[in-house]
Structures are given as C-alpha cells and as structure tokens.
Amino acid sequence: MTIHLAKMRMGMSQMISVITKQSMLIQQDQDVVPFRNRVKECAVKLKMGLVNQTKLITAASELVRNMLKYGRGGQVVIEAVSKRNQFGVRLIFIDKGPGIPDIALAMKDGYSTGKSLGLGLPGTKRLVNEFDIESAVGVGTKVSIIKWCNG
Amino acid sequence: MGSNIIEILKNSQSTILENWSKTQASAMSFNDDLISSQEIQEQSEELITAFLRNLNEENLGNGDAPEFDEVVESLSDLSISRAKLGFSPKETSVFVNGMKNAIIDVLEAQLISQPAQLYAASKKLNYLFDSFSIVTFETFIRGREEVIIRQTDEISEISTPVIRVWEGILALPIIGTLDSARTQVVMENLLEAIVETGSSIAILDISGVPAVDSLVAQHLMKTVAATRLMGAECVISGIRPEIAQTIVHLGIDLSNIITKASLAHALRFSFQSLKLEVRKQQTPANR
Numbered sequence: 001m002t003i004h005l006a007k008m009r010m011g012m013s014q015m016i017s018v019i020t021k022q023s024m025l026i027q028q029d030q031d032v033v034p035f036r037n038r039v040k041e042c043a044v045k046l047k048m049g050l051v052n053q054t055k056l057i058t059a060a061s062e063l064v065r066n067m068l069k070y071g072r073g074g075q076v077v078i079e080a081v082s083k084r085n086q087f088g089v090r091l092i093f094i095d096k097g098p099g100i101p102d103i104a105l106a107m108k109d110g111y112s113t114g115k116s117l118g119l120g121l122p123g124t125k126r127l128v129n130e131f132d133i134e135s136a137v138g139v140g141t142k143v144s145i146i147k148w149c150n151g
Numbered sequence: 152m153g154s155n156i157i158e159i160l161k162n163s164q165s166t167i168l169e170n171w172s173k174t175q176a177s178a179m180s181f182n183d184d185l186i187s188s189q190e191i192q193e194q195s196e197e198l199i200t201a202f203l204r205n206l207n208e209e210n211l212g213n214g215d216a217p218e219f220d221e222v223v224e225s226l227s228d229l230s231i232s233r234a235k236l237g238f239s240p241k242e243t244s245v246f247v248n249g250m251k252n253a254i255i256d257v258l259e260a261q262l263i264s265q266p267a268q269l270y271a272a273s274k275k276l277n278y279l280f281d282s283f284s285i286v287t288f289e290t291f292i293r294g295r296e297e298v299i300i301r302q303t304d305e306i307s308e309i310s311t312p313v314i315r316v317w318e319g320i321l322a323l324p325i326i327g328t329l330d331s332a333r334t335q336v337v338m339e340n341l342l343e344a345i346v347e348t349g350s351s352i353a354i355l356d357i358s359g360v361p362a363v364d365s366l367v368a369q370h371l372m373k374t375v376a377a378t379r380l381m382g383a384e385c386v387i388s389g390i391r392p393e394i395a396q397t398i399v400h401l402g403i404d405l406s407n408i409i410t411k412a413s414l415a416h417a418l419r420f421s422f423q424s425l426k427l428e429v430r431k432q433q434t435p436a437n438r
Binding site: 029032033036050051053054055057058061062065109116117119120122123124126127 | 328330361362363364365366368369392393394396397400401402403
C-alpha cells in the first residue's frame with residue numbers, strides 16, 4: 001500500500017511536462033526588467049489572462065529582487081509547462097547565497113532581515129498556485145513557483 | 152626566412168595602404184556621412200605604420216606581445232570612436248580585416264613561388280589579426296555600452312516631470328519601473344516642486360508602472376510619507392484592476408493612503424478638498 005502511494009506521488013509530479021525552457025543569469029538590478037519582460041512574453045504566449053499575468057510578474061519580481069538582495073544574484077529558469085490539460089509558467093530561482101536558516105520564519109508576513117516590508121516570500125506564495133522553497137545555510141536557496149493560466 | 156617576410160611587409164607599406172583603402176572605399180560607400188574619407192585614410196595610415204613599426208619575427212602571430220600595445224591601443228580608440236559615431240560592428244570589423252587582406256595580398260604577390268613560406272606567414276598573420284579583431288569587438292561593445300548608460304541617465308532625468316495641473320495641485324506621472332534610484336529622483340523633484348509652488352496636493356499617477364511589487368509599494372509609501380511631512384497631501388492614482396488584485400494578494404496595506412482609479416478621479420478629489428467646483432457653463436436660455 002505504501003509503495004503504491006509512493007508510486008502515485010511520483011506519477012503526480014511527473015505529470016508536469018515542460019514545453020519550452022530558457023534560463024537567464026541575474027547579476028545586477030538592470031537584469032530585473034529584461035527578466036520580467038521574458039516572463040511576460042512566456043505568459044502571453046500561453047494566453048494567460050491579464051490578472052494572472054500581473055500576479056506572476058509581480059511574484060517573479062519579488063523573488064528576483066530577493067535573489068539579488070540576499071543571494072548576490074543567481075540563475076532563473078523560465079519554463080512553459082503543462083499538467084493534464086492546463087498550461088502554466090514555472091519559474092525556478094537558484095542562488096548560491098547564504099541560505100535561509102529558518103524558512104518558517106522567512107515565510108511569515110512582516111518578517112524581514114533587510115529593511116523591507118517583509119512581504120516578498122509570503123506575498124509571493126499567495127500570488128502563485130504552487131510554491132516550493134528549499135534552502136541550506138551556506139549553500140544557497142532554490143525557489144520554484146508555478147502559475148497556471150486558469151489558476 | 153622570417154625576416155624576409157617582415158622586410159617585404161615593411162617595404163610595401165604604401166602598396167598595402169593603397170589596397171586597403173580600395174576595399175574600404177567599396178565597403179563604406181554608403182556610410183561616408185559618418186566619417187570623411189580623409190579621416191579614414193589618416194586612421195589607416197596611423198594604424199598600419201604602428202603595426203609595421205612594431206612587427207618583428209617573434210611577435211608575428213602573437214597578438215598579446217607587448218610590442219603591439221600601441222597597435223591595440225589605437226585599434227581600441229578607433230573602435231570606440233566608431234561605436235559612438237554609430238557604425239555597425241560589421242563595418243568596424245571589415246575595416247580591421249581589410250588590413251589583413253591587404254597584407255596577405257601583398258605577401259601573395261611576392262611569395263607566389265614559395266607556397267610553404269606563404270602559407271606559414273598567412274597562418275601567423277591570421278592568428279594575429281584574430282586577436283586584433285577580438286580587441287576591436289570588445290572595445291566596440293564597450294563604446295556602445297557607454298552610449299547606453301548615458302541614455303539611461305538621460306531617460307531617468309526626463310521621465311520624472313512634475314506638472315502643475317492647477318493652482319495648489321501637482322501631478323507626477325510615473326512611467327516605467329520604480330526602483331530605489333528612480334524613487335529618489337521622484338521624491339526630490341516632488342518635494343522641491345511642493346516648496347516652489349506652495350502646492351498642498353500632489354497626485355502620483357502610476358498608470359505607467361508595469362508591476363507594483365512590495366519594493367515599489369514601499370517606495371510609494373515613503374514618497375507619500377515625505378510629502379505629508381511637507382504639509383501636503385498625496386494621492387496615488389492610476390491603479391489598474393489587475394494591480395489592485397495583486398497588491399491585495401501580496402498583503403500590502405495601502406489603506407492609509409488615498410488612492411484613486413484614474414488621474415481624473417484624483418483631480419476631482421483634489422478640487423473637492425481645495426473647495427473648488429467645476430461646473431458646466433449654463434447655456435443662455437433661448438430667446
């Protein structure tokens with residue numbers, strides 16, 4: 001039974017298939033705008049609605065700013081993905097920064113080690129459909145989000 | 152054997168220059184408004200003199216040799232000045248490669264009976280000019296980047312105008328991304344204009360801001376707070392429906408800031424708070 005469940009879970013995660021994939025290096029503030037434009041292009045190609053587009057772009061913008069501010073830049077993968085019959089955009093942010101010691105705390109509204117509003121991570125989670133964060137102190141942080149076109 | 156080649160090249164400087172000018176004339180024919188042919192001639196002569204003066208047996212084929220510093224420097228100057236003049240990278244590299252072709256042509260004419268030597272010399276020259284091309288390319292891009300940086304500065308200068316829409320009412324349309332540097336400029340311009348005009352209401356219109364994330368929101372809040380400290384009220388207008396939804400989901404609290412959907416609404420609000428009334432003119436009764 002447990003094996004069966006595990007298999008099912010694997011099956012679930014594999015059901016996301018990647019249609020197009022591009023990656024981009026983010027090293028300075030000037031990279032934010034072109035990156036956002038690429039995300040927008042990808043969303044427009046999938047015919048995502050304006051509200052969802054704006055949510056996705058805002059989420060992307062939050063995460064990319066985090067990456068620049070705390071992770072000293074990194075890499076972003078922009079993917080058009082599909083699962084069953086729905087399409088969406090997946091963004092994977094990978095940095096080799098100091099990492100986040102307490103993810104639960106970082107995900108709390110209003111908590112910030114910088115002098116910002118502390119809404120970046122929790123706000124982003126509310127803006128997208130799927131949000132996944134992994135971080136190891138001294139190694140880096142990986143954030144992966146998906147916004148479905150009709151999600 | 153090697154010195155032979157150097158000798159040949161040094162002796163045929165004028166022929167090389169002539170050949171080179173000819174190829175340039177055909178390549179540049181439609182671009183002579185950017186630079187005069189006399190200037191090109193001067194640049195070519197300078198470059199070729201520097202090249203041949205520093206050329207010797209050992210450094211033939213090694214573009215990193217210290218003797219070529221002079222050549223590399225004048226190549227860099229040349230490509231930067233061309234980038235600024237608006238030449239395309241193709242035209243600049245045609246210019247440099249033209250020199251190589253001219254040199255090889257001369258060698259070919261002189262060494263036609265010694266193919267092995269000709270081949271060895273051309274190969275080395277190719278290496279040499281490849282590294283020169285890279286220098287040209289790099290500096291060309293650098294020249295263009297300087298132009299772009301200057302333009303960016305200019306754009307941020309002109310894209311934050313403060314408009315006096317009515318006595319006591321200022322409007323500030325913000326277009327593009329609002330980052331820390333932009334906010335600084337916006338805030339400075341706005342606060343100065345408030346003092347200058349003695350205005351009591353400032354309208355920040357964000358119709359032209361593509362996305363409002365928490366950083367942009369924070370910058371807006373700071374601007375509003377600073378305006379209030381100056382004794383003026385700040386209204387934010389131009390919040391599009393999708394941006395409103397995003398702000399709510401992000402969890403940004405803008406409730407203590409006056410926000411309006413459009414600039415017109417913000418203006419109406421400003422009139423009201425200044426106790427002004429805008430009315431349609433009464434049409435005189437028909438006689």
